[in-house]
Structures are given as structure tokens and as C-alpha cells.
Ligand SMILES: CC(=O)SCCNC(=O)CCNC(=O)[C@H](O)C(C)(C)COP(=O)(O)OP(=O)(O)OC[C@H]1O[C@@H](n2cnc3c(N)ncnc32)[C@H](O)[C@@H]1OP(=O)(O)O
Ligand SMILES: CC(=O)C(=O)O
């Protein structure tokens with residue numbers, strides 16, 4: 474374990490000091506772009522104003538013979554658009570630590586566009602040692618290329634070993650931005666019997682006790698509940714953010730919305746969008762319900778210093794519900810600052 478006083482020291486001479494607190498940003502969706510696809514990449518300047526984060530994906534879903542094209546495409550798209558002008562995050566997902574591509578990914582991207590990059594997403598993180606490696610390497614590259622803003626790290630939770638080490642991953646470095654569930658690789662790593670990318674499974678259910686000859690009620694359960702809860706606790710305990718990952722069935726918007734909403738209610742800040750049709754779903758889900766915002770605002774107003782006990786509509790409010798209300802009101806303010814339509818609905822001062 475590193476000494477507490479050394480935790481926030483830069484890991485290379487000339488590298489920027491790590492953030493003490495994460496920058497406050499609205500990240501309802503991390504929109505995946507395949508940078509080797511010229512047609513999709515050409516849309517990025519227009520897309521950037523409509524999503525909270527644009528991520529250039531270099532890992533899975535990019536064929537091995539297109540890895541170099543994806544890397545070059547990412548550099549081109551990062552150079553072509555002023556993401557900061559619209560408050561849009563620019564992220565990349567690099568290849569895995571054991572792949573032949575990761576060094577070229579980081580060496581090229583930090584050299585070419587390190588000053589524009591907000592977050593590096595690292596796949597298949599198994600334990601804190603993976604984060605320490607990336608942390609050190611990024612510091613060396615930041616120093617070499619004069620990058621002045623620290624590049625953050627986001628881990629994908631997608632192996633059984635990673636889940637076992639989730640707390641240690643979350644606290645591995647002040648560079649940690651957050652974590653996303655990777656349901657496809659995680660299912661494979663765990664030996665789960667599903668070919669789906671996220672979402673439920675019709676055979677994962679509970680069944681009511683028999684009651685005579687009546688048909689027994691049965692309901693599908695959420696395969697990801699345990700992992701999301703564990704990830705949210707690890708992230709929030711360490712002041713970083715949790716995200717649902719991808720939902721692979723683009724044809725089933727309702728199921729995507731239900732899965733995203735469960736994650737939102739459980740504490741996640743956002744989810745991945747792989748297809749344009751999922752952006753509107755994420756916008757709908759990862760903004761608080763206007764009726765909840767109105768009630769939360771009444772709680773905050775009724776308890777100006779956040780202490781005591783009051784009754785609102787027959788419901789007891791105290792210091793704890795004030796904190797719950799603050800979560801909702803603070804998020805609504807963040808959303809309102811970016812979305813004039815919701816700002817008009819929320820009517821927050
Ligand atoms: C398990 C994991 O690791 S998940 C993360 C890895 N996976 C990814 O990153 C996949 C990202 N998404 C994609 O690459 C694409 O959506 C694909 C290849 C899966 C499907 O693409 P298509 O077959 O073109 O889908 P579809 O025809 O429905 O697309 C409709 C339009 O949206 C565009 N589009 C599709 N995906 C995207 C995207 N992610 N961003 C922007 N535009 C997109 C298409 O180019 C198409 O444009 P057009 O109407 O002008 O022709
Ligand atoms: C998100 C991801 O990479 C996975 O599900 O495997």
C-alpha cells in the first residue's frame with residue numbers, strides 16, 4: 474500500500490498533479506464510435522453536440538487488421554472536433570493489457586491528442602495492479618508530451634477476478650474516474666449460460682409455490698443485480714462513478730430502457746450507447762423524473778439546514794431523506810444546465 478501522503482503525488486516528473494476531486498460532469502451516455510469506419514467517423518462533429526461522451530473504441534468489435542486504422546481514425550476525429558466547446562467528453566477504449574496493441578494505442582494517442590483526451594477506458598481489469606501499470610505509463614507519457622490536464626482512467630468490470638477485486642480497483646489511483654459493467658466478457662469469464670450482451674434472460678426466474686392446480690406465477694429476475702450493486706458500492710465508497718455497460722439488442726428498446734433504468738435507480742450515472750437509437754433512451758433514463766425532482770425540491774426547501782424532521786404529504790422527512798433529495802436535485806440541476814427542455818420542466822432556481 475502506498476503511503477497516504479504519496480497518493481496524490483504525480484508519478485512522473487513533469488506530469489500534472491492528479492485531480493483531488495473528480496470534475497463534475499453529466500455523463501448520461503458514453504457513445505461508442507468505431508473510428509475505423511469512415512462513414513460513422515464523419516458524423517462525429519454533428520454527434521458531439523448530442524451526447525455527453527464520445528468514445529473512440531479500439532478494442533473488441535474492431536477487427537485485428539483494422540486496429541491501426543481505428544487508432545489513426547481516433548486521432549483524426551479527436552483533432553477534427555472541439556469537444557470541450559460543447560462540454561462533451563472525449564474518451565477512448567484501448568486494447569487489453571495482454572494484447573499486442575496497447576502500447577501503440579497509448580503511445581500514439583497521448584502523443585497526438587493527449588491534451589484533448591478526458592478518459593482512457595481500460596478493458597478486462599483484473600485487479601489494482603492493472604490500474605497501477607496504466608497510471609505509471611500515463612504519467613510518463615503526459616510528462617513526455619507536456620499534457621497539462623491529468624487523463625483519467627475508467628475500468629471495465631468484465632472478469633470474475635475483476636469482480637472479486639472490485640474495491641481494490643476502485644481505490645487503486647486518484648486517476649480513477651469510474652467503472653462500467655461489461656456483461657458479455659463477464660458472462661464468458663463466469664461461465665454464465667447466455668449469448669446476450671446485457672439484459673435479462675427468460676430462463677432466469679423465480680416461481681411461486683404450488684397452490685392446488687392453479688398455474689404457478691413466475692417472474693424473470695435481473696441477472697446483473699448482484700454485480701451492479703457490488704460495483705456501485707465500490708465506486709461510491711471511493712468517490713468515483715458507476716455505469717451500466719452495453720445493451721446489445723438494438724431491436725428491443727423497451728428491454729434496454731428497463732435495464733438502464735434499474736442501473737440508474739441503483740446508483741449508476743449512465744450507460745453505454747452503441748447505436749444512435751439508444752441515445753434517446755439514455756437521455757430519458759439518466760435524468761430524474763420531474764415529479765421526483767419537484768418533491769425533492771420541496772424536501773430541501775422544507776429543511777433549509779438539512780436537519781430535523783418534517784412531514785410532507787404524510788411522509789416523514791429528516792436528515793437522511795434530505796440527502797436523498799439532494800442527490801436528485803443536484804442531478805436535475807446538472808441536467809438542466811445542458812438540456813433547456815428539461816430545465817423548463819424542472820423549474821429549479
Ligand atoms: C461487448 C462490447 O464490447 S460492446 C462495445 C463494442 N461494440 C461497439 O462499439 C459497436 C458500436 N456500434 C457499431 O459499430 C454499429 O452500430 C454496428 C456495426 C454494430 C451496427 O451498425 P449498422 O449495421 O450500420 O447499424 P444500422 O444500419 O442500424 O445503423 C443505422 C445508422 O446509424 C449509423 N450508426 C450505427 N452505429 C453508430 C454509432 N455507434 N455511432 C454513430 N452512428 C452509428 C449507421 O452508420 C447507419 O447510418 P446510415 O443510416 O447513414 O447508413
Ligand atoms: C462491455 C464489454 O466489453 C463486455 O460486455 O464485454
Ligand SMILES: [Mg+2]
Nearest residue numbers: 533631655658
Ligand atoms: Mg468486453
